[in-house]
Amino acid sequence: MNRTAFKMKLKPGYKEEYKKRHDNLWPGLKTLLKNAGVSDYSIFIDEETDTLFAVQRTAGTGGSQDLGKEALVKQWWAYMADIMEVNPDNSPVSVPLEEVFYLE
Template sequence: MQRKAFKMFLLPGFEAEYARRHDLIWPELVDLLHAVGIQNYSIFLDSETLTLFAYLEAPDLGALEQLPAQEVMQRWWKYMGDIMQANPDNSPVAIDIPSVFYLP
């Protein structure tokens, strides 16, 4: 299993709305994430800096490259784009975090 960590950035005042939207995550988005092999996907919020820390596992991280082309992913990004830092294509600004230690 391959592991990936990255950070994203929430806009001020949207902590509860971000959590609410994820509590109601669309089933078709969950199906897509599972279809590309994503497992153990967690997102944590540092409320002091509004930094979102995400961690996921997948058998092949290369399969995640399929996500931007998927219609449901495009819709989700647009839906979330008003409450977090986003790129011009509505994808979240995301910065990979390299692994420096792992204890299986």
């Protein structure tokens, strides 16, 4: 298992809406993530900066950030685009983070 982490940016004032949408994650998207080897996926928020911090375990070399060609993922991006900072294709602006410490 690999672990990856990245950060994204939420637009101010949308924490509850972001949480609501993820509490109701589309079943097909959940299946797609799991089938891609993504597990133990958490997203945290720094409320002072509206920065989202995501960490996930992945089987193999891929992760959620590698599913951008999937139609369902593109639909999710479009659904989330009004509350997040996004790229021209509606994918979230995402910055990979380097691990500097891990206690197993």
